[in-house]
Amino acid sequence: MFQRTGAYAPVPLGDLMRALWTPYVWFSRRSIVVLIGVQVAVTLGIWLSLRATWLPSPVGIIEAWRQLIVNQGLLPNLLESIRTSLISLVAAGLLSTLIVFLSTAPLFWPFAKFMAALRFLGFAGLTYIFTLLTKNGDDLKVGLLTFGMTVFMTTSLMAEVKAIPQSSIDHCRTLDMHGWRISYELVLRGKLDTILDLVRQNAAVGWTLLTMVEGLVRSSGGVGVMLLNQNRYFNLDGVFAIQITILLYGLLQDWFLGWVRQAVCPYLATE
Incomplete structure (x- = not known):
């Protein structure tokens, strides 16, 4: 060493x-x-x-970023994307946690496995179904994004619950715990730090999916729509400016969610 x-x-x-x-x-x-x-x-x-045609210069990116803010509403569109992302993240976190919590009972386990299997489906084949289930474009975006994050988070959380050793379950029984009380102690309380960490990871996945969802649903704007417009006109400076903006916000969001996890689970600092 x-x-x-x-x-x-x-x-x-x-x-x-x-x-x-x-x-x-x-x-x-x-x-x-x-x-x-x-x-x-x-x-x-x-x-x-470098003087590559496929790589814009830093000066060009800064100028494109200024133009996007002044003339094309980058900041309002970014706020719209952040709002959609946060609503979907909270919904996906609660929904996937509930699904996995219920899956500890045999009745709900097949449904949880089915939800995990849906991660192989693409948005292109689901847009029509979600369009019928929602009232407007904003609800459609939230629905698609929530679905995309829920199936992946359910898969990861089920693996964590499956890894709970039998000794922990037996220990709960020796403390006169039964049924849902064991699930509450081992899944909701025992895996709280893992759930928050998975929320943090899926927040990043959500931003990867968000630009795709906003490209499918253009009615309420967002940075995904702006990114596709810049791509359509081969404006590489604008593409890089938007991507860097998303990256910087993503890093800030990741730090904040990590801080929340540490604040909610202070015992992690001693491990």
């Missing part, structure tokens, strides 16, 4: 270079920050030096 020789002792360059290529070595947070900064600087240098 790579370690410092003293509290403030400099690390030999040879040891440092070997550590960069060695798995499972100790690296300080400061070293990681420096390493990321160097990689970002190198990447920007290579980007600026």
